[in-house]
Amino acid sequence: MRRQDEIFRLLDKGEWFGSLPEDLRRAIVERGRVRRFSRGATVRMEGSPPAGHCAVLEGSVAATRWFSTDDHSVLHMGGPGFWFGEVPPLLRCASVVTILAQTDVEILELPLDAFDQLVRERPDYYPHFARLAIERYVVLMRQMAEVLGLDKEALLRARLADLMDLRRLDDPHSDADINVPQTDLAALMGVSRQTLNELLKRLEANGAIEVSYRKIRVLDVERLRGDRSRTEIFRPLRAPA
Numbered sequence: 001m002r003r004q005d006e007i008f009r010l011l012d013k014g015e016w017f018g019s020l021p022e023d024l025r026r027a028i029v030e031r032g033r034v035r036r037f038s039r040g041a042t043v044r045m046e047g048s049p050p051a052g053h054c055a056v057l058e059g060s061v062a063a064t065r066w067f068s069t070d071d072h073s074v075l076h077m078g079g080p081g082f083w084f085g086e087v088p089p090l091l092r093c094a095s096v097v098t099i100l101a102q103t104d105v106e107i108l109e110l111p112l113d114a115f116d117q118l119v120r121e122r123p124d125y126y127p128h129f130a131r132l133a134i135e136r137y138v139v140l141m142r143q144m145a146e147v148l149g150l151d152k153e154a155l156l157r158a159r160l161a162d163l164m165d166l167r168r169l170d171d172p173h174s175d176a177d178i179n180v181p182q183t184d185l186a187a188l189m190g191v192s193r194q195t196l197n198e199l200l201k202r203l204e205a206n207g208a209i210e211v212s213y214r215k216i217r218v219l220d221v222e223r224l225r226g227d228r229s230r231t232e233i234f235r236p237l238r239a240p241a
Contacts, residue, residue, distance in 0.1 A: 050088030
């Protein structure tokens with residue numbers, strides 16, 4: 001079982017958690033519970049009742065939307081420090097995505113009743129949780145615009161840059177590797193594996209990335225972004241120590 005101080009140090013690397021007031025950070029860890037899921041398990045089912053805020057401590061998960069029993073779309077993938085489940089507790093709505101364990105995962109969950117108690121005790125905590133949901137909304141809006149307006153190669157550049165940016169939000173000191181199976185990346189792009197492979201080869205020949213088994217190393221994130229104007233959306237100041 002992980003100790004609370006170990007969980008605190010791991011999550012404190014992330015931009016959102018690390019920017020919270022210290023008393024709120026400690027309250028989340030102290031009132032949270034650690035849960036474990038095996039690879040391939042469903043961590044959160046689309047349409048399920050609101051449950052709580054969750055953070056990946058170890059392993060990786062994929063946020064997906066299912067159109068039928070055989071067809072789904074990957075919306076995002078996240079490793080240690082990635083938060084999910086932020087919208088249902090705020091809106092009291094059902095889960096809007098399915099969260100799947102891509103590997104064996106360990107998760108910190110702040111249960112719904114613990115979240116409710118926190119914001120009853122300290123209403124000034126609520127905007128911090130709302131900010132997390134709004135950040136996800138901004139990312140989603142940008143991605144929707146990119147899907148509609150970019151060709152496939154430019155869209156792949158944008159997706160890889162987004163994955164790197166979001167990873168750095170979870171852990172600013174993380175390396176430049178994106179540990180995403182190409183099958184999942186193709187699903188995230190909405191293209192075939194063959195098309196994705198051709199696009200990756202072009203970016204590799206251009207010196208922007210290096211492709212290896214189940215991993216893509218970003219060599220030049222600015223080359224990925226190209227000439228498109230991209231705003232650094234989330235760079236909040238950390239709370240005073």
